[in-house]
Amino acid sequence: MEGNIGIPVAMEVDPSGQGSLSSCFFDPRWDNSISMEQIDPFDSTRSSIVSSPVASSLGAGEGDGGMIKELIGRLGVISSGSSGHVSPQPFLGHMSTNNSTNGSSFTTPLNSPPKLSLSTMGHRIRGSFPPLSEDCLVPFATDPGFAERAARFSSLGSRDFAVGLDGKNARVSSSIVEGGDSWEGSSLSEQVHGGETGNVKKTQHVDVSAKKRKLVQRGKLDAVTPKGSEVSGGNNHTSTKKIKSCQAAEKEGSGKEPDEREAMAAREEKMQKHGKDSHSKQQEPPKDYIHVRARRGQATDSHSLAERVRREKISQRMKALQDLVPGCNKITGKALMLDEIINYVQSLQRQVEFLSMKLSTLNPRMDINMEAFLRKDIFQSRESILPTDSSPAHVFPYGLLPSHGTIAAISPVQLPENLLDAATTPIHRSPTIHFPHIEGFSTVPSQVLGVWEDDLQTVVQMGIAPNLQPISFHLGAGSTEPNHGQMKVES
Amino acid sequence: MTLARDTAMKNPTNSLKRRFSLKFLKTLVRIRKSRPPPSPSASSSWEIRWRAQKIKLAAYSSMALSVGSKRTWSRALTMKLRATMGNRRWSSWKGSKKMTKRRIVAKKNMEKRHLEKDMNSGLQQLRQLVPGGESMDPRSLLEETAHFVRCLETQVRVMRSIVEGFPC
Structure with missing residues (x-):
């Protein structure tokens, strides 16, 4: 893991003719910077909702230092909490403002999982010109927390690194942002899919963007090399003092899962260099990491996403x-x-x-009966789980009806406990209830009854209604001949 | 068999059914014992209508009570019924359209928010059917409708089985 991390250098030559060489240094304070999370696809919708205000603030952040400050504060809050996920999509709108990033944004696979975490990093940004210096790399080795985290990452199978790079000799703490004239915030994230299983150790991507206002961006998209190191650079020339750099590095774990991904850190910095404008500004256009959940042809701005959700x-x-x-x-x-x-x-x-x-309009004579029902109901509800056992009820499932069986439609007497059972029958069923009755009832295996228990149409209980003649069933005692059952049903 | 029964007992709708039928039967007994107030017409048909209305109210209120206050529609229904019964205007319990201030505000908000979105008036109709639906957003309206429909089915089943239990 350390080996992977330790090579965070992205070199790029600016095609714009600036010829600026940028070297990036990492001095990650991992404590502050890394937030990582795995989100399952369903959470992504939620996260996108959460993130949308952030995105809007990002967009507004250009040209307004105060907004940037606010943004940074938000990012810090989000990243500090475990819940700080920002789905990459909101960045799309922002990134689209940067002309350079569109192409790369769509290069990310559509089916990539919506995992993105923003982290702000308290890190140092070293000057762009100095080559890799050991002191930058030292923190990796020296930081005890790092190894621990690395282990955790590897256990999760996804590794994310957020690395802040800056071409500027400036030290930036995320908490300090000075309001500038115009800032451009860019978030970079990049994903490498490890289709290559052979590369256990993937290199990281470093994205650096330093932007100055009123700057023409040149977007440059770099293909992702299988080695996993990718740098895309764009130079922004700045007449202004302020630089914001956002860095994202992603690294993919050795696991086969293409979906694992990492997240990115957005950092903003302000630098005031008047004199140095000419030489030092080196930008690497934001790499975008866009996790596109929208299907092809669908709109990807936050409003559309929210509406879709x-x-x-x-x-x-x-x-x-x-x-x-x-x-x-x-x-x-x-x-x-x-x-x-x-x-x-x-x-x-x-x-x-x-x-x-x-x-x-029921018969008033039934009043007494109803009270009896009610009592019975209370009793029943208190007592028995098995009303069919406690009452002389007979269960006659449909399926038991033999060819010789007789169906008699009777006006059923529903007792409260029966009432509950009968209420399970569909509403549209006709009010008259048919009681198939066969002589061979007792021969039916008990497990069959158990199967049909839920389907039981009615449970007939006898002898409750005083003004009714009790319904009597004659069961053949021997029931040796199921098909010749005799049945008597009276209503 | 016992297993099936046990699972049936754990089924929430089943317990709801039980609660509802208990409450409803109790109220039914009380209603049947009660005598209608002296009416202007004092005809038997009036008495029957009075009783029917009472029973209907009892059915709805016992349904709302057995659901409890965790659902929006049951709360709204309870409030509505309470207002109706307090006013003794049993004949038009649905028509208690007294607009409270809160409801007016809610209605305004609702109109602003939802009116344009209801491409068809279906949701509007649904709002009038489901108690408390006037101020719901579409999503919760659909949720409440689902629960309400389930409870109505239960109610109808229980009432029907009671009716069938009585020979006429």
Whole structure:
């Protein structure tokens, strides 16, 4: 791991003719800088929502130092918390403002997992000109926390490094930002997919962007080398003093998973160099890391994303409703579905009305009965899990109906405990309940009954309603001949 | 068999059914014992209508009570029923459209937020059907509708089985 990290140098020659050589140094304070997280794809939607204000602030940050400051504060907050994920997409809008980055942004695979963490790094930014110096590399070795983290990363199988690079000789602490005239914040992130399994150790990508305002950016996209080191550079020439650099380095773990990814640090710095403008400004255009969750042809700005998420959720609910409402499965189209749902609710309410009307016209003689029901119900609800065992009830599943069996439609007497069971039957079932009854009932294996328990149509309990003749079933005692059952049902 | 029964007992809708039917049956007994107030017409049909309305109210209120206050629609329904019963205007419990200030504000917000988004008036109709739906955003409206529909089904099942339990 250390070996991987220790080679964070990106060299680039600016094609713009500046011929600036940039060397990047890392002095990562890992304590501050690394936040890493794995997000499963579903979390990404949430994270994108979270991140959208950040993105907007990024966009606004150009030209406004105060906004940058705010941004940095936010980034710091986000990265300090474990929840600080920023999905890369919000950066797209920002990056699109930088002309150079568009191409590279789309080079990232679409199916890459939405993992991106922003981290601010308290690190030193060394001057651009000095070559690699040992003192920059020392912290890697000396930092005890680093090894630990590296181990953790490797265990997770994804390695992310956020490295801040700056071409400037400046020391930047993330907490200190001076309001400048205009800053451009850029976030760089890059992803390397380890299709190459052979490269256990991937190199990192270093992205450096130093931008100055009023600067023409030249975007340069560099292909990703299999070695994994990639530098894309763009030079921005600055007449201004302020430089912001964002750095991102990603490294991919040796694991086969292409999806593992790393996140990036955004850092901003202000440098005031009036005299040095001519020589030192070296920019590497932001590498973008854009995790595109949008499918092809879909808009990727944050509003569209949020809207898409919202619609997605609504359609989920619609789907749940669709399962509830019978006959709604075949209907496509939201409006029709809503109509169907409305009709269903209305019909249910009408049924309630009708039933209450019917209940009000019931025979007054049934009052006593109802109290008995009620008592029974309380008793039953308290006592028994197995009402069919505690009551002389017979269960007659449909499937037991033999060819010689007789179905008798009787007006059933529903008892409270039966009521609960009977209530499991679908609403649309006809009110008359059929009791298939066969003589050979007792021969039915118990496990078959157990299987049909949920389907049981009715449970008939006898002898409760005083004004009714009890329903009697005659079961053949021997029941040797199931198909010749005799049955007597009276209502 | 016991396993199936146990799982059925753990089923929340099942316990909801049990709670609802208990409450409803109790109220039903009380309603049947009660005598209608002296009415202007004093006809039997009036009494029946009075009873039916009472029973309907009882059904809805026991449903709302058995659901509890964790759902928006049940809270709204309870409030509505309480207001209705307090006013003794049982005949038009749905029509208690007294606009409180809060509701007016909510309605304004709702209109602003949702009116343009309801490409079809379906959601608007749904809002009027689901208690408390006037001030919901579409997503929670759909959620509440799903729960409400489930509870209505339960209610209808229980009531129907009670009705079937009585020979007429």
